[in-house]
Amino acid sequence: MSTRWFVNGHEIEEWAGQTSVQAGDNKPPKERGKPESPWCGRKDLRSKHSCAYTVVVSDSTGFIRDPAYRENALTSTITWTFGRKHAH
Numbered sequence: 433m434s435t436r437w438f439v440n441g442h443e444i445e446e447w448a449g450q451t452s453v454q455a456g457d458n459k460p461p462k463e464r465g466k467p468e469s470p471w472c473g474r475k476d477l478r479s480k481h482s483c484a485y486t487v488v489v490s491d492s493t494g495f496i497r498d499p500a501y502r503e504n505a506l507t508s509t510i511t512w513t514f515g516r517k518h519a520h
Contacts, residue, residue, distance in 0.1 A: 433489060434491075435488070435489050437453055437485070439472050440483055455485050455514065482514065485512045485513075486512075487510050488508070488509045489509075490503075491506035491507075
């Protein structure tokens with residue numbers, strides 16, 4: 433199985449293969465020499481108002497040779513959007 437996580441459309445490589453993540457958690461420290469990863473934690477919601485977390489899970493079994501079949505039949509994508517409430 434292959435599991436990939438995205439925050440606002442940007443892949444978070446550190447989460448690859450994880451079956452769950454802590455959405456809205458504190459931003460991880462920036463690694464030296466690497467660009468800052470996209471993030472959406474509690475503090476970010478003050479300016480962004482909402483964030484989308486997406487997980488893509490696919491069966492990476494080697495005997496499936498047709499990439500279209502793998503993409504359509506053996507891959508699932510779920511997106512959660514969360515944000516802060518607006519006072520009306």
